[in-house]
Amino acid sequence: MKHDHFVVQSPxxxxxxxxxxxxxxxxxxxxxxxxxxxxAPLFLMRWW
Known part of the structure; x- marks a missing residue:
C-alpha cells in the first residue's frame, strides 16, 4: 500500500x-x- 501525504503548513x-x-x-x-x-491562518497562534 502506498501512503501519500500533503503538508499544508510546517512550523x-x-x-x-x-x-x-x-x-x-x-x-x-x-x-x-x-x-x-x-x-491554517484561522488557527495560527502568534507568540511575540
Missing part, C-alpha cells in the same frame, strides 16, 4: 496545535490541501 518551532483532516474513502487527499490552507 519553524515545535507546534502548539495539531489539526488533522481526514478524507473519505475514494476521495482525493490532495484536495484536502485547499481546506487545510483555509484553516
Amino acid at each position: 519553524d518551532k515545535p507546534a502548539q496545535q495539531l489539526l488533522l483532516l481526514f478524507h473519505g474513502v475514494g476521495d482525493n487527499p490532495v484536495a484536502m490541501g485547499e481546506i487545510g490552507s483555509w484553516f
